[in-house]
Amino acid sequence: LPDIPGCVLMQSKDQITAGNAARKDRMEGKAAISNTTTSCVFQLLQEAGLYCRDFSECLCRTISTSIQVVLKALAEIEVFCKQIAEEEYVIGSFGITSSCWLPCGHQGRVVVLMGSTSDLGHCEKIKKACATFGIPCELRVTSAHKGPDETLRIKAEYEGDGIPTVFVAVAGRSNGLGPVMSGNTAYPVVNCPPLSSDWGAQDVWSSLRLPSGLGCPTTLSPEGAAQFAAQIFGLNNHLVWAKLRSNMLNTWISLKQADKKLRECTL
Structure with a gap:
């Protein structure tokens, strides 16, 4: 965005792809769902304290077929980040097995x-x-x-x-x-x-x-x-678990950066 330095506009569309765009189709309403999902994912990462500026693209799609999505409210979900230039994928696949994670008022x-x-x-x-x-x-x-x-x-x-x-x-x-x-x-x-x-x-x-x-x-x-x-x-x-894991990751990164800086000064 020229008027807002450091900000990029991400726009979702109704087109859905598979096989790295080898197959594609148009799904009415998919853009709105994708926008909501992507916003929630990045909000969760931000609240957890995870540094995520380097993500080129964030995709969220259902692994189940369209019929299963209609009949089964808790469909299996795959969330991954794609580096477009390198065609490399970091994939995490999980299924919703219970409703214990749902917000239920006071958490502690x-x-x-x-x-x-x-x-x-x-x-x-x-x-x-x-x-x-x-x-x-x-x-x-x-x-x-x-x-x-x-x-x-x-x-x-x-x-x-x-x-x-x-x-x-x-x-x-x-x-x-x-x-x-x-x-x-x-x-x-x-x-x-x-x-x-x-x-x-x-x-x-x-x-x-x-x-x-x-x-x-x-x-x-x-x-x-x-x-x-x-x-x-x-x-x-x-959410608390995510913040703990994020702190561990940030500590690990800071130690690696400090070690790299010290080695560069020594060498």
Whole structure:
């Protein structure tokens, strides 16, 4: 587009081809369906954080025959990217076997419990990291030492609405939040204590040495706590899973680029 540098107009048509255009036919309404499908595919890639500028053409077609498409709503789909110049194909073929991937309202949330508002800065980092995975995050203030009844009431509040939840316990000094929550809920609990430079080496043991029967792991990184929750939700949420996989790919690419740059400087 001359008026918009860096942008290209992609226009779909009603013509459908097979065998790299060896066979072709006209299907009324195909252009509108293709536009919607292509837009959704690129929107999904963008939301996942995947760099996709180098794709020359994106095609989506049904493998089944036209009769099967009419009779079977969940047809098998093949999505691939084609590099026109090289005639090379990167193909991924999959079938829809269940409706578990369909949007069904709330997909999960993270609830950060802090012992006091002095830990708010640490908790805000967890919330910000959760946002990168598209996971809602709520911040609450409660103390398992000073108000155990209120801590358990908050726990019951989130257990009762049916939304999958991961609790993150943020408590300095003696961590009572994580162990108390872990001992009273079947939901995942992770400790993320805000350690200080003065007593951090001693305080961390309250998050590491736990009574038997408790299973709340500990991570010192706010980003690590958010990723822990994302990996749990990614088992059933394809969008969170896609963001995790995209992060892994981008990390791999950045390492390769750094290695290449270093080798060029050395040589």
